[in-house]
Amino acid sequence: MLLEIAELTKVYRTGIRANDGISLAIDEGEVFGLLGHNGAGKTTLVNQVVGLLRPTSGSIRIDGRDMVADPGLARRLCSFQAQAQVPIDGLTPRQAIDLLGQLRGLSRGDVQRRRERLVDSLDLGEWLDVDAARLSGGIKRLVAFAMAAVAPGRLVMLDEPTNDVDPLRRRLLWRQVRALADHGAAVLLVTHNVIEAERSVDRLAILDEGRVIAEGTPAELKGRLGAALRLELVLDPDLIDLPVSPFGLSAVPVGNRLMVGVPTDAAGPAVAWAESLKRAGSIEEFTLGPATLEDVYVALVGGSEAAPAQVEEVFDATAA
């Protein structure tokens, strides 16, 4: 494995335990997703890998070499797109990408070739010579991605790379993320966009309160949910008691919706049950569809209202 993280714990001076015994491994050619709510500990993890934070305990190895002991080496081996906007106001995308490529050791000629390919692939040509201060947030993020990708390290870490990016260019961006892995880099992708992650990652881990609460391929995690289908009920605003699922699988409230896990062979009874709820006025509408990674995520981490303890019970019940 290229990146090996073992029992990584980070406790801030304030006493906050942001990472709590995290172990992960990512191989070359792999796009690995790190999912979790805001405050789940994703950025703390990434900042320790790139040497901005010192772990309280645990180890981080790239190619078997100790990154905690040598943060300078960590910065050379990792390309990093931070969650915050890159400080490039005053520079044009051309200047910013070229500077990063040269700082990572490429010659001017190589940087120029790589930059031209990236700019074409991300459809950034019309902004190439515009001062970044005048660029939209989405275009700036694409430039930041190009800066991380122009001379990629063995490990490429992307923290929320698609924030503010328009849908068409998001596709172009995902294609380039895959291309980085295809060329041999390990890609660690930090996101809370579960739907995009499902389409883009090979494996993923879900973080909650600093711990890895699930890890695997999207298919494996969906398998653990035990439900191939998902019934989404839009609850009546005046409803007091939540409907009780007859299927014995997860039923997680998310806002004014209830996400109910349904076995494949129970599609008919599920629709009948939902229609009876609708007739009774308990729900406004419903949809039945295939379960997604989002359902796994919701079952594990819960909607904003779901208490973590409840959610874990739900998942334990469904995983058993």
Add this chain to the structure above:
Amino acid sequence: MQLLRSYRLLVTWQALRKKNYLPLMMAVQTLFSLGIVLGYPLLFPTLDKTSIYLIATGAPAISMVSVGLVALPQTIGEQKAEGSLAYMRSLPVARLAYLVADLTVWLAIVIPGVVLGVLVGAWRFGLDLQVSPLVLPAVVMVALTATCVGYAIASLLPYMLTVIITQALVVFVFMFSPLTFLPDKLPGWLEAIHRVLPIQAMGEITRGTLAPNEFGLPLGAFLTLAVWCVLGFGVTYAAMSRRG
């Protein structure tokens, strides 16, 4: 070699980032100098020759101290708060290269304001300044110390505290620091404090090299500045290298 290459590329990066602000910064510094050389004679209509030289050479000193101890820490504090400093610290370059490159660009911002300040003072009072050959290294040393100490303030303190302290420093530098007057005008206790702080030494070195015929150039001032410069740089370098 790698260090020099990184330094060159980072100077380019930081200079391009600040190029939009450079004219504004120079305008503010010129206004500082103008305010001092035009304002003081309004407060004190009859100025003796020493006072005139003190004001004319104090204006560029105040301009250097203000950028180094106020504008710079506020900018760095902002970069810390918005996360852009962390991004720069994640680049595959030596901390030394980054810090020296940034200081180089800050020096480049400070120096034109000093030249303008000197010209404004000389013009207002009709002075024919016979500057010392040491003026260039002296001004660079003053500006470097101011920027290093300012950088250290921003590196050590949280952003909000940096803003509060630097605002207080503006009043302290303008009103209670011996830059446009001699230290014997201060109460004994404040005079003693200024013997330790770098601001008085900055004033002495600036006026001692800009108007060597009027003022002496105490060697002790160079020593004080050297100590503060090394201290500021060391603290900043340690903070820059530190992993939280």
